[in-house]
Amino acid sequence: xxxxxxxxxxxxxxxxxxxxxxxxxxxxxxxxxxxxxxxxxxxxxxxxxxxxxxxxxxxxxxxxxxxxxxxxxxxxxxxxxxxxxxxxxxxxxxxxxxxxxxxxxxxxxxxxxxxxxxxxxxxxxxxxxxxxxxxxxxxxxxxxxxxxxxxxxxxxxxxxxxxxxxxxxxxxxxxxxxxxxxxxxxxxxxxxxxxxxxxxxxxxxxxxxxxxxxxxxxxxxxxxxxxxxxxxxxxxxxxxxxxxxxxxxxxxxxxxxxxxxxxxxxxxxxxxxxxxxxxxxxxxxxxxxxxxxxxxxxxxxxxxxxxxxxxxxxxxxxxxxxxxxxxxxxxxxxxxxxxxxxxxxxxxxxxxxxxxxxxxxxxxxxxxxxxxxxxxx
Amino acid sequence: xxxxxxxxxxxxxxxxxxxxxxxxxxxxxxxxxxxxxxxxxxxxxxxxxxxxxxxxxxxxxxxxxxxxxxxxxxxxxxxxxxxxxxxxxxxxxxxxxxxxxxxxxxxxxxxxxxxxxxxxxxxxxxxxxxxxxxxxxxxxxxxxxxxxxxxxxxxxxxxxxxxxxxxxxxxxxxxxxxxxxxxxxxxxxxxxxxxxxxxxxxxxxxxxxxxxxxxxxxxxxxxxxxxxxxxxxxxxxxxxxxxxxxxxxxxxxxxxxxxxxxxxxxxxxxxxxxxxxxxxxxxxxxxxxxxxxxxxxxxxxxxxxxxxxxxxxxxxxxxxxxxxxxxxxxxxxxxxxxxxxxxxxxxxxxxxxxxxxxxxxxxxxxxxxxxxxxxxxxxxxxxxxxxxxxxxxxxxxxxxxxxxxxxxxxxxxxxxxxxxxxxxxxxxxxxxxxxxxxxxxxxxxxxxxxxxxxxxxxxxxxxxxxxxxxxxxxxxxxxxxxxxxxxxxxxxxxxxxxxxxxxxxxxxxxxxxxxxxxxxxxxxxxx
Numbered sequence: 001x002x003x004x005x006x007x008x009x010x011x012x013x014x015x016x017x018x019x020x021x022x023x024x025x026x027x028x029x030x031x032x033x034x035x036x037x038x039x040x041x042x043x044x045x046x047x048x049x050x051x052x053x054x055x056x057x058x059x060x061x062x063x064x065x066x067x068x069x070x071x072x073x074x075x076x077x078x079x080x081x082x083x084x085x086x087x088x089x090x091x092x093x094x095x096x097x098x099x100x101x102x103x104x105x106x107x108x109x110x111x112x113x114x115x116x117x118x119x120x121x122x123x124x125x126x127x128x129x130x131x132x133x134x135x136x137x138x139x140x141x142x143x144x145x146x147x148x149x150x151x152x153x154x155x156x157x158x159x160x161x162x163x164x165x166x167x168x169x170x171x172x173x174x175x176x177x178x179x180x181x182x183x184x185x186x187x188x189x190x191x192x193x194x195x196x197x198x199x200x201x202x203x204x205x206x207x208x209x210x211x212x213x214x215x216x217x218x219x220x221x222x223x224x225x226x227x228x229x230x231x232x233x234x235x236x237x238x239x240x241x242x243x244x245x246x247x248x249x250x251x252x253x254x255x256x257x258x259x260x261x262x263x264x265x266x267x268x269x270x271x272x273x274x275x276x277x278x279x280x281x282x283x284x285x286x287x288x289x290x291x292x293x294x295x296x297x298x299x300x301x302x303x304x305x306x307x308x309x310x311x312x313x314x315x316x317x318x319x320x321x322x323x324x325x326x327x328x329x330x331x332x333x334x335x336x337x338x339x340x341x342x343x344x345x346x347x348x349x350x351x352x353x354x355x356x357x358x359x360x361x362x363x364x365x366x367x368x369x370x371x372x373x374x375x376x377x
Numbered sequence: 378x379x380x381x382x383x384x385x386x387x388x389x390x391x392x393x394x395x396x397x398x399x400x401x402x403x404x405x406x407x408x409x410x411x412x413x414x415x416x417x418x419x420x421x422x423x424x425x426x427x428x429x430x431x432x433x434x435x436x437x438x439x440x441x442x443x444x445x446x447x448x449x450x451x452x453x454x455x456x457x458x459x460x461x462x463x464x465x466x467x468x469x470x471x472x473x474x475x476x477x478x479x480x481x482x483x484x485x486x487x488x489x490x491x492x493x494x495x496x497x498x499x500x501x502x503x504x505x506x507x508x509x510x511x512x513x514x515x516x517x518x519x520x521x522x523x524x525x526x527x528x529x530x531x532x533x534x535x536x537x538x539x540x541x542x543x544x545x546x547x548x549x550x551x552x553x554x555x556x557x558x559x560x561x562x563x564x565x566x567x568x569x570x571x572x573x574x575x576x577x578x579x580x581x582x583x584x585x586x587x588x589x590x591x592x593x594x595x596x597x598x599x600x601x602x603x604x605x606x607x608x609x610x611x612x613x614x615x616x617x618x619x620x621x622x623x624x625x626x627x628x629x630x631x632x633x634x635x636x637x638x639x640x641x642x643x644x645x646x647x648x649x650x651x652x653x654x655x656x657x658x659x660x661x662x663x664x665x666x667x668x669x670x671x672x673x674x675x676x677x678x679x680x681x682x683x684x685x686x687x688x689x690x691x692x693x694x695x696x697x698x699x700x701x702x703x704x705x706x707x708x709x710x711x712x713x714x715x716x717x718x719x720x721x722x723x724x725x726x727x728x729x730x731x732x733x734x735x736x737x738x739x740x741x742x743x744x745x746x747x748x749x750x751x752x753x754x755x756x757x758x759x760x761x762x763x764x765x766x767x768x769x770x771x772x773x774x775x776x777x778x779x780x781x782x783x784x785x786x787x788x789x790x791x792x793x794x795x796x797x798x799x800x801x802x803x804x805x806x807x808x809x810x811x812x813x814x815x816x817x818x819x820x821x822x823x824x825x826x827x828x829x830x831x832x833x834x835x836x837x838x839x840x841x842x843x844x845x846x847x848x849x850x851x852x853x854x855x856x857x858x859x860x861x862x863x864x865x866x867x868x869x870x871x872x873x874x875x876x877x878x879x880x881x882x883x884x885x886x887x888x889x890x891x892x893x894x895x896x897x898x899x900x901x902x903x904x
Binding site: 078079082098101103105106108109114117119130205208240241244246249250256266270367372374376 | 436497596599605609610611612613614615697699755759762763766767770773852853857858864868872873874
């Protein structure tokens with residue numbers, strides 16, 4: 001309650017602190033920065049402990065040692081992120097992470113209720129919409145300069161309050177017995193009008209990336225076109241609404257449904273388990289249907305260990321971290337210097353929409369629209 | 378009868394220890410209702426015009442109707458299944474009554490959302506059952522599907538309360554009615570039913586409130602009710618509208634509690650347990666056993682078989698992160714046992730007072746403890762996140778606060794059984810002890826407590842097994858890294874690694890099943 005009403009005052013306080021931090025850094029007064037950084041942690045200073053991260057991707061060997069326990073609220077699922085955390089833990093004897101896993105909505109809601117008193121140092125989430133919201137509520141801390149400079153500008157906050165860690169694209173998952181990839185349209189609007197998809201198409205409205213997709217559509221195509229799309233999906237196409245991404249993808253794999261709008265990695269997992277499953281992914285071109293979104297991190301304003309969180313973030317943005325996302329999760333890197341080598345089409349083939357990811361925090365209009373048109377689960 | 382009541386009333390007003398008991402009940406009621414303050418706090422942050430617009434929108438109306446439909450459906454069907462089963466297992470010559478009693482009670486141990494996972498996997502055109510039978514089965518979804526599944530997993534509340542009442546009822550009354558030429562049905566309607574009506578109402582209340590607070594099942598089956606709508610708004614961080622919806626849900630709950638208070642008004646239950654004539658089933662024993670077996674197969678065998686299939690086939694690929702550890706089971710049992718102990722302790726004064734006193738306050742405090750049961754776990758969870766993080770940092774994200782959340786959610790189950798068992802204590806026994814110069818405390822300790830102990834334990838077991846199943850508040854308030862069986866099931870199932878969800882689900886069912894045996898044993902003892 002208080003935390004919402006006092007946004008204005010706290011934002012001023014934040015700015016003053018940043019100003020002090022910047023001054024301190026510029027005169028190289030490491031100890032002063034350390035004092036400002038917080039208490040109870042072993043690392044000194046918010047700036048690089050050793051090498052700075054760069055767009056060309058540095059190695060873990062070049063980075064400073066991690067020490068102490070870092071508390072992370074994660075809205076990424078354990079299967080996707082825990083192996084990376086374990087790898088980093090294995091690098092350092094005195095470092096461990098304490099991770100809380102929950103849905104993105106639950107995590108963000110908890111962080112907002114906790115305000116400055118959150119036990120979390122770092123928020124790691126699936127979609128930049130939540131990160132932008134955290135920034136808006138003045139609960140995120142400005143990231144160190146080297147982190148902001150290293151990451152592609154399209155994949156991080158222009159004011160430096162959050163950064164992407166890996167990228168993903170929304171996709172069309174389809175049943176290969178029902179459709180040939182070449183026959184599918186590459187225009188997201190046709191999915192709401194083409195009769196071939198009536199009764200066999202599904203969405204998952206409760207996911208963060210779906211909401212981001214609707215926000216992006218409102219921004220790019222206007223509210224009327226978006227409303228038309230949503231109402232056609234609900235009324236004309238009789239789209240099935242799923243509350244779980246895995247059951248949505250499975251319904252396509254077992255023939256219950258033929259088309260699913262969602263993230264590509266559920267399809268990847270089913271195929272990994274059963275390579276013969278009649279399932280494939282396609283992408284729309286240069287429209288909100290292939291919105292490029294990032295999973296990413298923000299360091300909390302109230303973090304006990306911002307310095308450790310900063311150095312940890314550098315590990316995610318180093319070459320070992322980026323390779324992990326590409327190889328293990330089938331995601332895209334966020335550093336220009338890391339090449340994408342996976343099975344998905346390269347980003348310039350898909351030509352995803354250029355879009356300021358900070359706009360994705362503005363979910364109220366999208367939420368009202370979805371509620372009014374009955375696309376809620 | 379009337380003079381006896383009058384006597385008790387005067388005793389109540391004169392007795393200071395009852396005043397103390399009332400104060401204690403009040404403190405407990407206030408404590409468990411305190412998280413609800415957060416709902417009001419958030420709801421008032423909505424701009425009034427927008428609040429009005431949201432409240433009177435067509436969608437809100439739809440949600441209200443669907444929620445009422447679900448609650449009413451589950452309540453009615455739970456009575457229709459629970460009461461006949463209770464009569465069959467206590468009043469008839471059904472063969473293997475103990476076995477069928479266990480079968481009829483066991484569905485309560487299976488979390489309804491796990492039932493929903495299993496049903497969705499089992500039925501539908503491509504489900505396991507369709508593939509097994511070679512005939513496409515209808516999909517289970519929508520309001521009808523949700524009503525069906527929640528009923529199948531909550532009717533045991535009605536079954537258990539009704540059964541307990543039948544066991545403790547003086548059945549020579551029925552024989553008397555029969556000698557007066559009433560036929561069996563009329564004897565049931567005019568003699569048995571009035572006697573067991575409060576018990577049926579108590580069980581139906583628990584089933585109905587469970588239905589209104591259940592999130593997993595409606596969400597999984599695409600039904601838009603209060604809980605799924607509240608959750609949807611949380612997902613979009615529209616907490617204020619979620620709070621508005623929660624307020625409406627509270628209003629509905631209040632009305633339900635009032636209705637039940639009227640229907641379930643306790644006539645003094647007749648003590649004694651004279652075993653009267655049994656219903657002789659004859660050839661009807663086959664359909665009777667078939668019916669219970671059918672329910673058992675659908676509610677128990679189907680989910681267990683589906684988990685078995687997931688486990689054996691290795692459905693869902695490899696994810697070492699989700700490997701099972703016994704620590705998860707230990708955490709679950711530890712938390713559930715603590716919740717059961719605390720809830721039983723809280724229920725004792727509240728339930729005792731509600732049974733022994735006719736005062737409005739006693740009744741009010743008892744009703745207030747029910748509210749938390751109807752509020753979705755996610756709301757209680759977030760309320761305690763707010764209060765815990767900002768005003769009680771020293772217990773935030775620790776076991777005590779999590780256990781408190783469980784007590785807020787599940788206390789009424791213990792209150793209900795405690796109150797019923799106190800009602801069944803013959804007033805003359807404590808009075809006799811008093812005349813023998815035993816003090817009030819000594820009388821309670823040496824006479825009343827041993828008599829109501831089975832009921833108190835039964836309440837503790839109910840709290841235990843619902844805590845084992847609880848998910849949303851656990852996810853929000855668990856000490857970081859303290860995973861339990863349900864959080865593992867949630868993580869693994871949510872990311873389609875089904876085989877990792879299967880083992881913890883089976884272990885959950887086994888542990889809760891064992892606790893159910895304890896409960897049934899207690900009830901036999903009670904009788």
